Amino acid sequence: MSDQPIGGGAAGSSAERTAPVQDVRAQCDTAHTRRMTPHADRKKLLARLRRIEGQVRGLQRMVEEERYCVDVLIQVAAVRAALDAVALQLLEQHTHHCVQDAIRSGNGDEAIDEVLAVVKRLL
Ligand SMILES: [Cu+2]
Numbered sequence: 001m002s003d004q005p006i007g008g009g010a011a012g013s014s015a016e017r018t019a020p021v022q023d024v025r026a027q028c029d030t031a032h033t034r035r036m037t038p039h040a041d042r043k044k045l046l047a048r049l050r051r052i053e054g055q056v057r058g059l060q061r062m063v064e065e066e067r068y069c070v071d072v073l074i075q076v077a078a079v080r081a082a083l084d085a086v087a088l089q090l091l092e093q094h095t096h097h098c099v100q101d102a103i104r105s106g107n108g109d110e111a112i113d114e115v116l117a118v119v120k121r122l123l
Contacts, residue, residue, distance in 0.1 A: 037097040040090065048086050055079045087122050091115070
C-alpha cells in the first residue's frame with residue numbers, strides 16, 4: 001500500500017490522508033525515478049524539519065510531565081504550522097522549477113494536475 005501513486009484517483013480520501021511516510025518522501029518522485037528539484041533549498045528544509053523534530057520531542061515531554069491539556073494543544077498547533085511552512089516552501093520550489101520545466105517541455109497539464117492534487121491533500 002505504500003506504493004500508491006500520488007494524485008491518482010480518489011485524492012483526499014481518509015485512507016490517503018494517513019498515507020505512510022514513504023508517500024511523503026515521494027512528493028516529487030511519483031514515477032519512482034524522479035527526484036527533488038536540485039534547486040530546492042534542502043539545507044533550509046532540513047533545518048526546519050530538525051526544529052520540528054525537537055518540537056515533537058517537546059510534546060512527548062509535555063505529555064510525560066502531564067502538562068495542562070491546552071498548553072499541549074497549543075504546542076500541537078505550533079508543530080502543525082511549522083509543517084505547513086515546510087510544505088509551502090517545497091511547494092514553492094516545486095512550482096518554480098519542476099512545474100515550470102514541465103510547462104516549457106509541453107507537459108504542463110500533467111504537472112499542474114499533480115500539484116493541484118497534492119495541494120488538495122494539504123488543505
Ligand atoms: Cu519538484
